[in-house]
Amino acid sequence: MSSSAAASGNVCFNSNCKEFVEKTRKGWRRRTGEFAELCDRCGSAYDDGKFCDAFHLNSSGWRSCESCGKQIHCGCIVSFHTFVLLDAGGIECIACARKSFILTPNPAWPPPSLFLPLQPERIKDVNNWNPIAGSGPVPWRQAPSLFNGSTNQNELQHKAPFPEATVSIDRLSLGERPFALLSDNNRKDSCEKLMNGKLKIGVPGTPEDGYAGSNRDEAHKSCLSAPWQSSYANSELSAPSFCLTVGSASKNEPTVHSKVSVSVPQQTTLSIPLPLGKQLGGHATVDSAGETQVRSSKIRGDGRGKNQLLPRYWPRITDQELRRLSEDSNSVITPLFEKMLSASDAGRIGRLVLPKKCAEAYFPPISNPEGLPLKMQDLKGKEWMFQFRFWPNNNSRMYVLEGVTPCIQSMQLQAGDTVTFSRIEPEGKLVMGCRKASNILTADQGSEACSNGNGVATNGNASTKHTKSSEEVLANSTKKGFSSTTLVAATSARAEIKMSDDLVNESLGNNRPIRCKRKGSTMGSKRKRMRIDNDNLVELKVTVVQAQGLMRPPSSGAPTVIVIEGCEFEEYEQEDAPIIGRPTIPHMDQLGEKIQWVQCEDCFKWRKVPDNVDLPSRWTCSDNSCDPERSVCSAAQELTADHLRDLLPHINKASKKRKASKQEMDLVETLDGLDALAHLAILEEGETLPASPQATTKHPRHRPGCTCIVCIQPPSGKGPKHKQSCDCNVCKSVKRRFKTLMLKREKKLSEKEAEATCQKLQPQSAGQLLDGDDIQEPIDDAVHLSPQHGELNNEGSVDPNYLNEKKSSVEDPNYFDEKKSSVDDTNYLSEKISSVDDPSYLNEKESSVDDPNCLNEKKLSVDDPNCLNEKKSAVDDPNYVDERKSSVDDPNCLNEKKSSASPFKGEFDLNAKPDRDDELSPGSDSGSMMRMIKRAAEQYVRHCDNGSSVGNQRDGDGAGETNPGNCVIVSGSHQADVDHNRPLPISTAASLAPNDQ
DNA sequence: CTCGTGCATGGTT
């Protein structure tokens, strides 16, 4: 390119001029944010839009607009946004193009401003390749393209009727050239700025480097309402893509591409098929519709309908991976796609389901279901042979990669981790990379500004990091397990994430929770499959909260707020943008001065720094300029362990909780599916919901005739559900079944347990009720659950009878209906459920056997001290109620209780005709829930006053009678036990009532 | 009985 080396001072930026002038005129904006300084003459030329003439006086590359004949220089940084490549060859100036077409920018040519050299930690964003992938998969070179109608760029160039087109492309695509002219410092600097999102994007009229030119005005006109700058502000996809593009481009500049058109620069080896329509020259991020480059490509992709890859498969290869991949050769790495491993992908079956479009686009075409053996290389260079094949499926195909287990194991991947597929050019070798879910944060750190994609000097840097933190946790969580028992937790996590993202966006004035959305979509598809265990939920919460706390306000000054397409963006001066800071512990030192404790990332020692210091997210002792003595990791830590403990009470607490829930996890590990669910139901609180660490949802397959809650639901949970009052056959039989069970149990229990209940349990229950620890700390601390677990564990295992009981009762639609009815009251939920912030999860849960509503109920009821006993026994197993009551405090009773629980296992008499269907049928008077709770509270007070939980107190208010919907009074005979007679939340009432016998 | 294979099912988008 003929552009000059960077001029400085008073030398005209135009290398062909280099005139020394006293006073320079501003030219186009350069990447550094500065403006090209031009002499008067060149400045005038620039102003007149004739700069190309002056700039490229002796250069080739001038072409005529096919429509108007206007001469346009193709390829220089100041002109290449001013024309459109025509599919048939030739160019059209932007003005003509606008007249006849809606422009589709050429994703192959990113904005020169983003043609950056490889920047460690800078080019790893999820969206790096979005425009590329988003614009359409790269056709397998030896194979028919997925896009029958389109050709890839290589082909196109070979076919180009006008060789010039290729030349032009070449020139254009080497957009980094001008950038290469910058000094290293400048380059670095600008990279930093760009990547940090702090570099101000030029406002219209002062486009960034390379955007000025002879047709500047024209181009700007073409920008209409949405200059490309705004495209970054509004597209999640744009900026980062270029980073990587550049990475490979610049890096591989010298590479000769034997298999690819030699004249085609590396960008084209990214194999972006040329759009079907016209191409904007250069980065051409602007189209007449004001759409962004990426959005445009997306639209274009959408226009081709199914040909577009889903965003979740867009490769987000990291620079590290890229470097590793290309380490040994001069090859060009073409990231193809990636996929987060599902449980089945990571399972032992060894089949990795490939996204159809990706498979068809990037892998060789196969017509035989047997498929082909496909050689693939991992990051270590080790070669693997997989069988790439498909299954016929619904008139379609399902592509799988078989035999991946060894490879996945060698990479130590598990569900939730991501495998990436790339291709090394020119060899065409396939490379399989990976990314651990737990590494997302670190691996992607630094690219966040890119991921934000707006490129505007917003606080995107921070916001994306926030988002990332959520994602990280989510990814972590999803990675760990998908137990069917953790739906609540998972949902909560989602809610949490959503909330956090919203918060972040809100706090940052960022209205685009884009990444969240993307991730959400991924997660969304796994909603009922990927579960987050509670442990992770806790972590998630902590992380999100922490993330919120990490925001460091702008150091000074208010941001400039710009509005782009209705979204407000805060624009900060370079040093002012809010940042994500290192988490610190604010404290007061002996002198009464505010300080903060910060932990070195390397040595984990805590160092003291002044309160007003904003610390980077990565902080090490060497950054401790405030305390030179402790600016090395070898220096001793000031803080004593005790002191630190004092400083970290909440952390301790959190870890304590986690520990507790871990214990529970161990217990539940052996349980599965409904068993686990049933077991979980007895756990008192949602916050400590344990989860099977192993990922798999085992949802029983329901068969015709099955009347479980799932099967009662309409398909997909959509449509009308069976209401409480429903008297369809299914509901009738289910109710009958439930009642029969209850009656049977009443009978037997009344005989067997009358004594035990009265003599053993009651005093202990009373004692327990009065036990402040148990009552007053119902949810917060999982530790108090351990005794119960201890009980169970002491037995060596959970009593299978008990589990079966749980199972059977959980399957009882009445039970679920009850749960649902009470949960339906969102108000109630919002009061009671602290960990589940998103009421919408209810909808999801309702339709599943995994339905954790019952768990919520448990948790809810735990909130109410009055219901404590019931809470503990909230599983609707009446036998278990007593068992639990006694076992909690009296291990000796355990066996007895268990044995009493077992006789009913699985026995249902559907022919029985209970008398009081009405009473047993759980009405859904959610409005009375609060009343009930109030009454329960009153009762509890009275109850405590009496010093006994077993007294024959009658429920004076007759709540049980007045709230038939919420409270189940099984029969008069049970009224001897007031505890069970008083109003209870549905879940417990329903389950406990029969127990009274 | 276990494992692998191929297809079917159903949730999600």
Next chain:
DNA sequence: CAACCATGCACGA
């Protein structure tokens, strides 16, 4: 609503 795809499951070895 159709396509996709995660996973279940039948069946045979």
